[in-house]
Amino acid sequence: MNLLIPLMVIVPILCALFLNLLHKKDRAIKAVTIILALALPALPLLANYGFHYFGGYEPLLQNPTLSSNLPSFITGGVLSTFHPAITYSFQSAQQLFVFILGLVGLLALFTSVYETRRPSGVYAYMLFMGIAAMTAILLTDDIFNLYVFFEIAALATVGIVLVSNIKGNYETALKYMILGSVAAPLLLLGIALLLGVTGNVNITDIIYSLKTGMVDPQNPVLLMACGLIVFGWLYGSGLPPFHTIKSAIYSKALPSGSAMIQAFSVFTFIALGIVILRIFSFLPLSQWVILGVSLLAMILGITMAIVQTDIKRMIGFLAVGELGYIGIGLGLGTAFGITAGLFQAVNEVMITALLFIGFGVVLYQTGISDTRKLGGLMVRNPGVALLVLLGGFAMAGVPPLNAFQSKLMLIQASIDAGFPELGVIMILLSIVTFMTFMKAFHTVYLRPKPADLEIKTETIPKATVISLVVLLVVCIIFGLFPQYVTSYLQPLATSLAGGVA
Amino acid sequence: MNLYDMIVKKIKDIQGVDEDPVTNLSTTSMLTAEITLIASVLVALVMLRHLNNILMIVAVLVVLVVFLTSMPIMGRLRKEQNDSLSSMMFYIIIALTIVITLFYWGNLNV
Numbered sequence: 001m002n003l004l005i006p007l008m009v010i011v012p013i014l015c016a017l018f019l020n021l022l023h024k025k026d027r028a029i030k031a032v033t034i035i036l037a038l039a040l041p042a043l044p045l046l047a048n049y050g051f052h053y054f055g056g057y058e059p060l061l062q063n064p065t066l067s068s069n070l071p072s073f074i075t076g077g078v079l080s081t082f083h084p085a086i087t088y089s090f091q092s093a094q095q096l097f098v099f100i101l102g103l104v105g106l107l108a109l110f111t112s113v114y115e116t117r118r119p120s121g122v123y124a125y126m127l128f129m130g131i132a133a134m135t136a137i138l139l140t141d142d143i144f145n146l147y148v149f150f151e152i153a154a155l156a157t158v159g160i161v162l163v164s165n166i167k168g169n170y171e172t173a174l175k176y177m178i179l180g181s182v183a184a185p186l187l188l189l190g191i192a193l194l195l196g197v198t199g200n201v202n203i204t205d206i207i208y209s210l211k212t213g214m215v216d217p218q219n220p221v222l223l224m225a226c227g228l229i230v231f232g233w234l235y236g237s238g239l240p241p242f243h244t245i246k247s248a249i250y251s252k253a254l255p256s257g258s259a260m261i262q263a264f265s266v267f268t269f270i271a272l273g274i275v276i277l278r279i280f281s282f283l284p285l286s287q288w289v290i291l292g293v294s295l296l297a298m299i300l301g302i303t304m305a306i307v308q309t310d311i312k313r314m315i316g317f318l319a320v321g322e323l324g325y326i327g328i329g330l331g332l333g334t335a336f337g338i339t340a341g342l343f344q345a346v347n348e349v350m351i352t353a354l355l356f357i358g359f360g361v362v363l364y365q366t367g368i369s370d371t372r373k374l375g376g377l378m379v380r381n382p383g384v385a386l387l388v389l390l391g392g393f394a395m396a397g398v399p400p401l402n403a404f405q406s407k408l409m410l411i412q413a414s415i416d417a418g419f420p421e422l423g424v425i426m427i428l429l430s431i432v433t434f435m436t437f438m439k440a441f442h443t444v445y446l447r448p449k450p451a452d453l454e455i456k457t458e459t460i461p462k463a464t465v466i467s468l469v470v471l472l473v474v475c476i477i478f479g480l481f482p483q484y485v486t487s488y489l490q491p492l493a494t495s496l497a498g499g500v501a
Numbered sequence: 502m503n504l505y506d507m508i509v510k511k512i513k514d515i516q517g518v519d520e521d522p523v524t525n526l527s528t529t530s531m532l533t534a535e536i537t538l539i540a541s542v543l544v545a546l547v548m549l550r551h552l553n554n555i556l557m558i559v560a561v562l563v564v565l566v567v568f569l570t571s572m573p574i575m576g577r578l579r580k581e582q583n584d585s586l587s588s589m590m591f592y593i594i595i596a597l598t599i600v601i602t603l604f605y606w607g608n609l610n611v
Binding site: 172175178179182183186220223224226227228230231234240241242243244245248283285286289295298299300302303304306307309372418419421422424425428429432435439443 | 521524526527530531533534537538540541542544545547548551575578579582583584586589590592593595596597600601603604605607
């Protein structure tokens with residue numbers, strides 16, 4: 001048993017509770033937030049791969065001491081292989097995901113405490129709780145435990161927006177909660193149906209039941225459960241028809257909050273996507289639905305992004321579009337495709353965080369995010385403009401940055417899988433992403449400054465610049481050495497592709 | 502009236518007078534989005550060849566005709582994808598219906 005595995009979830013929860021107690025003690029919050037946030041990327045690096053069984057209840061098969069005292073009809077049957085406790089699995093892919101989540105969390109917290117005049121303990125609480133929930137979603141092998149943390153992440157998202165103090169934030173948060181009150185119970189109903197049919201909530205055990213014929217895979221209740229879980233997946237990750245509310249949520253949070261919320265969306269997307277692939281891969285339709293929804297997200301997200309006039313809304317829609325690339329990788333169902341999709345997920349989390357924090361500087365200096373009222377900011381901060389420009393290049397897939405490698409892999413994977421059309425669409429939409437970004441960059445930084453635009457004389461916090469540089473350096477390293485990153489993802493991708501095949 | 506003016510007029514008609522002013526930048530953005538949308542959907546429809554070649558040809562031709570007769574689509578699409586709770590709820594119910602129908606009847610009857 002590796003105690004660091006549950007600590008990856010427990011530590012952020014404790015940090016959240018502690019920071020909430022420090023509310024209104026500004027200096028203490030600033031110092032404590034930074035110190036505690038350092039643990040987020042450190043823990044996954046220190047933990048060993050393995051499983052953690054809560055309460056110490058491992059499967060009987062692995063516990064000869066306990067099974068020796070039990071009757072043979074229990075120890076000799078299938079019951080001995082089942083997982084009686086909530087199980088967390090920590091392998092190389094989870095290590096990479098939790099590390100990236102922790103890194104983006106650290107930088108978001110670091111930026112937030114220096115960009116706001118009075119650091120809020122409640123805001124830090126929401127960020128830490130969201131990180132804890134997302135870490136649990138990535139680690140858990142228990143679908144009900146996943147749902148609980150899915151709800152906590154949704155509440156943390158609403159909390160981040162509510163605390164952000166941006167015009168219209170309450171209304172948007174309320175809408176998100178109302179839509180969530182429709183979608184999340186349906187996800188729970190799907191899980192309940194799955195439990196009713198298989199008698200289990202452990203994903204590995206559910207798959208075992210399906211593969212060994214203990215449960216009829218064509219059971220209509222099981223099919224209904226799959227549909228409801230897919231619907232919950234659409235809500236959690238902001239895929240159509242939830243893309244409009246998700247992009248609105250991004251635009252109503254502080255830049256550091258938006259960076260975190262998009263990370264939550266991406267990791268929810270891959271966590272639930274992996275669950276769907278693992279359990280329901282025997283249904284050919286599940287892959288087609290993943291492909292179809294991803295394609296729709298790509299097309300709608302990117303075409304809607306280009307017609308936006310608000311920078312945060314534009315990045316929000318681009319983030320939705322980029323989710324589509326990840327889904328294409330998962331939907332292809334090949335080991336190479338899934339690796340490419342997961343690699344794209346890691347890249348997207350960092351690039352979108354870079355863009356939210358980078359364009360957040362514009363908001364910090366002018367208080368405006370409407371591109372029609374902005375201009376001439378290149379003269380004020382050319383360094384930040386360069387960092388944002390490189391972030392935009394990364395998102396569009398310009399070599400040698402990280403998304404170039406993942407998008408190239410995705411195009412190769414789609415051709416290998418017999419879907420060259422997907423490759424054509426991905427190239428076309430990458431070009432439009434580039435154009436969308438350049439349009440925003442031109443209006444904000446390059447065109448002459450409007451006469452009525454007031455720019456604060458305050459210098460940009462060093463924390464923001466450091467965060468941008470760190471994110472960009474990671475993007476460049478991942479772009480130059482993609483095989484280093486993909487080696488962490490391949491074992492998971494191969495096991496998923498084995499299930500699909 | 503040249504083609505560009507016609508496009509601007511059409512966008513103004515769809516947006517209505519209360520919306521933001523139609524500028525060169527917004528017109529070119531709308532045009533790019535329109536072309537991207539049509540091209541992507543048509544290329545995506547080519548994937549129907551995996552099911553049936555004739556179905557693919559028919560689908561591409563029908564969608565092409567629909568697109569050409571109802572242009573500009575992007576203006577309407579943008580107007581439709583607003584932040585109104587009722588319209589979001591409408592599309593959510595539609596999506597739920599499609600997903601459940603696909604999984605329930607699709608898997609049992611295909």
